[in-house]
Amino acid sequence: MTTHDESTAALEPITAWFTRAFAELDAMNRDFCQLLEEATGVDDDVARLAKAGRDGFTERVRVFLREHPRINGAGLIFSRSARGEGKGVTEWWVRDGADGMTRYQFGVNPLGQRFYDYEKLEWFTVSVSSGRPWLTGPYIDYLGVEEYIVTMTVRSEVHGRAVGVTGCDIRVSDLERELLPLLRLAGGPALLLNPHDGVLVSSSSRFSAGDVVHDVPAGFRRVALPLANPPLTLLVSG
DSSP states (O other): OOOHHHHTTTHHHHHHHHHHHHHHHHHHHHHHHHHHHHHOOTTSOHHHHHHHTHHHHHHHHHHHHHHOTTEEEEEEEEOHHHHTSSOOEEEEEEEETTTEEEEOOOOOOTTSTTOOOGGGSHHHHHHHHHOOOEEEEEEEOTTTTOSEEEEEEEEEEETTEEEEEEEEEEEHHHHHHHHHHHHGGGSSOEEEEOTTSBEEEESSTTOOTTOBOOSOOTTEEEEEOSOSSSOOEEEEEO
């Protein structure tokens, strides 16, 4: 029989994994913002200058992807208000083969047929409006890898104002490779849930990534991860 102490053995290592992941994402975010602050004044169009000075962004993302081989893409997504022309600006790179990466082009013109209105999506709105680190997904990334992914974001601020979010994508299959060994420390079936009670990773055959579990199943109990944000929970047996 699994005791309460045994069933929560996964809590600390999973919390540590997300704490480290968000800290490293925020470190890249601070570097992005420093590059922008050094090259701009308070009233400058920071998104336009990011485009002009892309080399610094490119190299920083290259380092980030090299240090995190399971991350599929990363970069900074600007709000349209940061540019003031009604068009979005994206500085985003995705893996291209084993060692390379490619800058990904989104449809950022509201009048275009392929317009990607990212400013209405959770991964953008929550971090920009609240300043909280956030996790969105699993969801199907129809514009990129066309697989289940999870997006992690933090707010980007330049000269004291929010200009967008820095984020990264990870395939759910790769997230499972990272977290399933930790989840199995619970000693029995366990699930990691996102802020909306959607399954991120499960060691139980009854549940798959993307399932929504609002009600605690019989034989399980809910344990919140001690993270300020995002609010993640474990369902553990026992």
